[in-house]
Each structure stands twice: as C-alpha cells, then as structure tokens.
Amino acid sequence: MKENLKKTEPTPELLDIGLIGLSVMGRSLALNMADHGFQVAGYNRSPEVTQKVMEEHPHHNLIPFFSLPELVSALRRPRKIMLMIQAGAPVDAVIDQLIPLLDEGDFIMDGGNSYFGDTNRRAALLKEKGLRYLGVGISGGEEGARFGPSIMPGGSREAYESVQQILETIAAKTKNEPCCAYIGPEGAGHYVKMVHNGIEYADMQLIAESCLLLKYAGGFTNRELADIYRTWNKGELHSYLIGITADIFLEADDMADGDIIDHILDSAGQKGTGRWASIESLKQGVDISMITAACNARVMSNHLERRQKASSLIHAPAVTAVEDKQAFAEMVREALYTGKIIAYAQGFSLMQDASHRFGWNLDLGTIASIFRAGCIIQAEFLNDITKAFLKYPELESLIFDDFFLSRINRYQENLRKTTGLAVSSGLPVPAFFNAVSYLDSFRAKASGANLIQAQRDFFGAHTFERTDRKGIFHHEWRAGHEV
Incomplete structure (x- = not known):
C-alpha cells in the first residue's frame, strides 16, 4: 500500500456506490441506480444542489452527504465512486481530494465526457497509488441516464467486474441484453464515447441538411415535414434522432405564435467531443471528413452577423424547383440513408485503427450492439452493423459488408442527385457533399x-514510388517554370 493512502480498519458495510455531481446527468444516474435497489451516496460541491435534489426527488436508496470524507466512509469496500462532473480540471481536482481518503483497491469512475488522453493519464496515476480507475462513456441524455443509457466502460477489467452488476443493471436493454460492455483498457471507453459523439454530429447534420432540402427546395411545410420524418421512422431509417425530428416539427411555441422551430436561432454549439474525434483522425491518418464537416458546420452557424453580411453581398443561385414532391422526398431519404452508412463507416474505421494502434483489441460488433438502445445514435441499422462485425471481426470497412454495399450501390445515384441539386440551389450541405467526396475517394482508381x-x-x-518497379526514387526535374 502506498504511503499516501489512508490505512483504516474494516468498517460495517454500508452503501453500494458514491456519486459525485448531482446536476442533470448525475442526479438522473443516481436515481436510476436507486430505482434498481442500489444504495447510493450522493454528493455535490454545492450543498444547495444536494439539498434541492433530495427535496425534489426524495428516494429511500439515495442518501445525501455534504462532505467527501463522510461520503467515502459510508461506502462498502472496495469503495466505488462515480464522478459526474465537468470534464477537465474539475475532474483532476476531485481526484486529488479523493486519493488521501481511499484505500488500496478502491476505485473511481469518471462518467463525464473526458478526453481519452486525460483518462489514460489518470488511470496511470491512480495505479501508482494502488487505486483503480474507469473512464465510463455514457450516452442517452437526461432521459437515458434516468431510465437506461448506453454505457461504455474502459480501464481496469478487474474494476469493471466489481461494478459490472450496477452498470449493466441500470443500462438500456435490447432483447434483454444490457447496452453496456467492457470496452478495453486505459481510455478506451472514453475514446469510443468520443467517436460515438462524432457519429452523432454527422447524423444530426445529415438530418438538418435533409430538412433544408425538403423545406427550401421541396416546399414542404412543418406539418408535412413531421409526416415525412414520422414515415421514415417506420422504415430502415428508424432511429431516435429521426423520431425526435418528427416531434420537433409538430411542437407549438409556448412563447409566441406558430411552431417553436421557427423561433429557434439558427446557430448550434458543441462541447468538443466531435472536434476531438476530428483531431484524433488527423493524428491517426483516418478520413472522417463527414464528422469534421459536421463540426465545421456548427462553427459556421455561429457566425450569424458575418453570414448575414455575406448573404447581402454574394449573389445566391435560384433554388431549383421540384415538380414531384413525393419523388423528391424519396430521393432525399435514400441520400440520407447512404450518407448515414458512410458516416458510421468512418467512425468505426477510426475505432478500428485505434484498436490496433493502442493495442485495445476493441470488439466492434459488441460496441455496435450497445449503441442499439439508450444512446443518441440508436438506430435500426445498428443491428446490421453488429451482424457485419460478428460475421467479419476484421472487416476493413462497413462499406465492404454485403448489406451496406448493396444499399450504397442502390442509393448512391440519389445521393449524388440530392447533393448536386443542393449545390446548384445554394443550399449548404457539407455532410452530404463530404459523403459523395469520401465515396469517390474510397473507390477511386486515380486520385491525383x-x-x-x-x-x-x-x-x-521528397522522393516518390513507381508503378513499374519497387523502391524509392528521385528525379532531377528540369526547372523551367516562371513565377
């Protein structure tokens, strides 16, 4: 045992798990655990928050604490503590406070959206001190956390086995299987959550672009858009995001006349996980251009004044008129589905590369399976992704799977038509555009x-390679150019 660890005598077994951070996600997870019979010690840095949670959400299995020493002393061993706090420096600060309070074999779980490199560092630090660490990716928003999220734990397998019952019990279920599984060592869990969020960015951007096309080129009303997305949600595009999109277009404004969507500012924020995925893809040399395009689309959306100025200075092309609205809607649907395949293919290729690069041995089929419920990107075709990787665990790309390849070959013409119409009409569709570009680069016999x-x-x-012989070559070029 390290000298900086507290040495204590055994105490009576008390509570099952401590949860630090009782804002929306932390409170929801704590109540989820409590509902399933686990005794939870809850703590928040601000006592007022803890008190408010207990007043508004009283639960006999959720016990409030107002100091970290009291919380730690109330937990059964090995002590299990989950952090649901802001990523970055706050996580390091709380870990520093916990270390002297814990005994060898206790462990900490970080359930926030931490950068996987930070998780690697923290896991190594705590291992030196005789403690264990889990970086736990959690997806599903407030509702998922409360009633069943998708959970992606990475770090010490031994630590995971100690908390496996709790995490798998509170996770979402698909066909009675928990949407939770051990991902891999170190920061693998947070890495997979990062890629999940990157895919989420691309998925949301594709849907937003499909809306632009249907609304401004197709002339569909909000009610018609709701009907379209509701219909799509009954078919192969069935997903959480398509479902809530249909609901959004039916929602009346509670502060003004009309629909709330028409009063929401055309500007979207981001918390950084999608950007991290883009940065890692450049480091690893993996093309996830659709995810990067989705991040950049949000960046551009924030420049409202600049966009307004540019719209008055740059002549916009006339929007191409659509004659058959229903045929157009079907064309957009097929384009959206094709773009979705490519976005997921990019994300899973990034995880596959990380698996080999970091020695994590990621099970991509299992990862796809825990995305099938509880998380934001839950979708019907994740079942097909699961099948693809179960059949061929080392599948080079989802695009090579027979199911997805058949869909791409069947639908790619409408992806191209949709993208071309958007470009000629001056509608911004960076995700669709990058889907086409990626597909053509992926299949290109000649790339330049x-x-x-x-x-x-x-x-x-810098030398070059040749097509007709092996080796590295340099040519003495004749310099006759003029500048």
Whole structure:
C-alpha cells in the first residue's frame, strides 16, 4: 500500500456506490441506480444542489452527504465512486481530494465526457497509488441516464467486474441484453464515447441538411415535414434522432405564435467531443471528413452577423424547383440513408485503427450492439452493423459488408442527385457533399496523388514510388517554370 493512502480498519458495510455531481446527468444516474435497489451516496460541491435534489426527488436508496470524507466512509469496500462532473480540471481536482481518503483497491469512475488522453493519464496515476480507475462513456441524455443509457466502460477489467452488476443493471436493454460492455483498457471507453459523439454530429447534420432540402427546395411545410420524418421512422431509417425530428416539427411555441422551430436561432454549439474525434483522425491518418464537416458546420452557424453580411453581398443561385414532391422526398431519404452508412463507416474505421494502434483489441460488433438502445445514435441499422462485425471481426470497412454495399450501390445515384441539386440551389450541405467526396475517394482508381508525389519531389526532393518497379526514387526535374 502506498504511503499516501489512508490505512483504516474494516468498517460495517454500508452503501453500494458514491456519486459525485448531482446536476442533470448525475442526479438522473443516481436515481436510476436507486430505482434498481442500489444504495447510493450522493454528493455535490454545492450543498444547495444536494439539498434541492433530495427535496425534489426524495428516494429511500439515495442518501445525501455534504462532505467527501463522510461520503467515502459510508461506502462498502472496495469503495466505488462515480464522478459526474465537468470534464477537465474539475475532474483532476476531485481526484486529488479523493486519493488521501481511499484505500488500496478502491476505485473511481469518471462518467463525464473526458478526453481519452486525460483518462489514460489518470488511470496511470491512480495505479501508482494502488487505486483503480474507469473512464465510463455514457450516452442517452437526461432521459437515458434516468431510465437506461448506453454505457461504455474502459480501464481496469478487474474494476469493471466489481461494478459490472450496477452498470449493466441500470443500462438500456435490447432483447434483454444490457447496452453496456467492457470496452478495453486505459481510455478506451472514453475514446469510443468520443467517436460515438462524432457519429452523432454527422447524423444530426445529415438530418438538418435533409430538412433544408425538403423545406427550401421541396416546399414542404412543418406539418408535412413531421409526416415525412414520422414515415421514415417506420422504415430502415428508424432511429431516435429521426423520431425526435418528427416531434420537433409538430411542437407549438409556448412563447409566441406558430411552431417553436421557427423561433429557434439558427446557430448550434458543441462541447468538443466531435472536434476531438476530428483531431484524433488527423493524428491517426483516418478520413472522417463527414464528422469534421459536421463540426465545421456548427462553427459556421455561429457566425450569424458575418453570414448575414455575406448573404447581402454574394449573389445566391435560384433554388431549383421540384415538380414531384413525393419523388423528391424519396430521393432525399435514400441520400440520407447512404450518407448515414458512410458516416458510421468512418467512425468505426477510426475505432478500428485505434484498436490496433493502442493495442485495445476493441470488439466492434459488441460496441455496435450497445449503441442499439439508450444512446443518441440508436438506430435500426445498428443491428446490421453488429451482424457485419460478428460475421467479419476484421472487416476493413462497413462499406465492404454485403448489406451496406448493396444499399450504397442502390442509393448512391440519389445521393449524388440530392447533393448536386443542393449545390446548384445554394443550399449548404457539407455532410452530404463530404459523403459523395469520401465515396469517390474510397473507390477511386486515380486520385491525383501521383502528381502530388511529383510536385513534392520537384520542390523538395521528397522522393516518390513507381508503378513499374519497387523502391524509392528521385528525379532531377528540369526547372523551367516562371513565377
């Protein structure tokens, strides 16, 4: 046992788990655990928050504490503590406060959206001190946390086995199977959550772009849009996001006349997980251009004044008129489904690369299976993704799976038509556009990279490879260009 760990005699077994951070997600998880019979010690840095939770959500299995030493002393061993607090420095600060209060073998779980590199660092630090650490990705928002989220634990397998019963019990269920499984060592759980969120960004952007097309090129009203998305949600596009999109277009404004969607500012924020995924993809050399495009779309949406100025200065093309609205809607549906396949293919390719790169041995089929319920990207075709990786665990890309390949070959023409119509009409569709670009780059016999090799060798003697013989070559180029 390390010297900085508290040495104590055994105390009576008390509560099952401590949860630090009782804002929306933490409170919801604590109540979820309490509902399932687990005794939860709840704590928040602000005593007023703890008191308010107990007043508004009294539960005989949720016990409030107003200091960390009291909370720690009330837990059975090995002590299990989950953090549901803001990522970054606050997590490090709470860990520093907990370390001297814990005994060897106790462990901490971080259920927030922490960067996986920070999770790697924290896991190593706590291991040195005889403690265990789990980075736990959690998806599902407030409702998911309260009634069953998708849970992605990574870190010490031994620690996971100690808390497995709690996490799998409170997780969402699909065909009686929990949407929770051990992901891998170190920060694997938070890495997978990061990619999940990146896919979520692309998925949401695709749906938003489909709405732009239907509304401004197709001329559909909000009620008609609700009917379209509701119909789509009964077919192969069935998903949580399509379902709530249908609901959104039916929602009346409670503060003004008309529908609330028409009074919401055309600007969207982001918390950083999608951006992290894009940065990691560049480090790893994996193309997730649709996810990056979705992040950039949110960035551009924030420049409201600049966009307004540009709209008055840059001439916009006339929107292409749609003659057959129903046929157009079906064209957009097929384009959306194809784009969705490509977005998921990019995300799973990034996880596959990380699995090999970091030695995590990620089970992509299992990961797809725990996304089938509880999380934001839950969708019908995750069943098909699960089947694809169960059949071929080392599948190079989802695009090569027979099911998804057949859909791409059947629908790609409408992806191209939809994207072309949007471009000619001046409607911003970066996700659709990058879906087409990725597909063409992915299948390209010629990409222009031979010219780039030649240019690099010309100006920097960076060498090149040849098609007709092995080896690395340099050519003495004749410099006759003028600047």
